[in-house]
Amino acid sequence: MGPAGTWSPFHADILRSYSWSVNICGRKKWLFFPPGQEEALRDSHGGLPYDVTAPEFLESHLHPVLEVTQEAGEMVFVPSGWHHQVHNLEDTISINHNWINGCNxxxxxxxxxxxxxxxxxxxxxxxxxxxxxxxxxxxxxxxxxxxxxxxxxxxxxxxxxxxxxxxxxxxxxxxxxxxxxxxxxxxxxxxxxxxxxxxxxxxxxxxxxxxxxxxxxxxxxxxxxxxxxxxxxxxxx
Known part of the structure; x- marks a missing residue:
């Protein structure tokens, strides 16, 4: 649950699990980077950015491969190891679930x-x-x-x-x-x-x-x- 304008920082899901997220109401914008592409975003200390929409990234060629707008009633599946950042475009309520199985x-x-x-x-x-x-x-x-x-x-x-x-x-x-x-x-x-x-x-x-x-x-x-x-x-x- 989050009001418009809130967002989750750049991350990959816990233990490289799969996850799905269903919007009950509201809209979200997802920014996805497939496994391995996050390496180009690391700083000199090996750390990953907190916000991939910061000016230093927007001015570079390091753009997300996939940008998705999720509407109310829609589900987004996040594959194992995909780094992502999520923005609430409106007041939003969603249900999320993470899991590990034989595939990941x-x-x-x-x-x-x-x-x-x-x-x-x-x-x-x-x-x-x-x-x-x-x-x-x-x-x-x-x-x-x-x-x-x-x-x-x-x-x-x-x-x-x-x-x-x-x-x-x-x-x-x-x-x-x-x-x-x-x-x-x-x-x-x-x-x-x-x-x-x-x-x-x-x-x-x-x-x-x-x-x-x-x-x-x-x-x-x-x-x-x-x-x-x-x-x-x-x-x-």
Whole structure:
């Protein structure tokens, strides 16, 4: 909800999630930059602009690739990783939702690695003198991004443990996994395959290997094996 003239600064959605926004009333102007184009907007310190409509950007060639005017009753879908800035042209009420699924899960993992790298660079001068420096980097990362590597693993685990029983119950020619799940077999298999791909990258990541996983159940390597074994029993998509 926002009155005419208010706006949201230049940003990409949290954890590189997808999002949609529906206008209940009012009008908005969206300025979109596809993934990678925001790099041309960084300053000498690597920071992104707060306002891409500032004079220094309007006078340059760095214009948004896509400008959209959203009317009342219309929905805008924001792809993963697209930076954008939104202006309320009138008094506006909208409903928004963000989500992560198998299609953008790898983008989320890539974003988290970049976030941790940024934290490590910021506190690099204390690397040799701060006890548990790597642990503190994870703590700082969580305070900035809302999640760290440990919690990302548990996120993968929760989704995997909900999908694995569905895949194991799929019979020949079935078009739904179960009446309760509402998922088709290809959907469940797709999710398992994407989780397996990301988890395979997670378990070999040097920073994740520094996380204390001794109390994780199942162990990350064991969960990965379960996913791979489940995929081996299914037909390829």
């Amino acid at each position: 899960l790898a983008n989320t993992w890539r974003f988290l690695q970049q976030e941790l790298c940024a934290v490590q660079q910021e506190v690099s001068e204390w690397r040799d003198t701060m006890p548990d420096w790597h642990h503190h980097c994870q703590v700082i990362m969580k305070s900035c991004s809302g999640i760290n590597f440990e919690e990302f693993y548990h996120f993968l685990k929760v989704i995997a443990e909900r999908r694995l029983p569905l895949v194991k119950k799929i019979g020949p020619g079935e078009v739904r996994c179960s009446e309760d799940s509402g998922l088709g077999p290809q959907h469940a298999i797709f999710d398992i395959s994407r989780i397996a791909e990301v988890l395979a990258s997670v378990v070999v990541n040097p920073d994740f290997q520094r996380v204390d996983t001794s109390k994780f159940l199942p162990q990350p390597e064991d969960l990965l094996q379960q996913l791979q074994e489940a995929l081996a029993t299914t037909d390829p998509l």
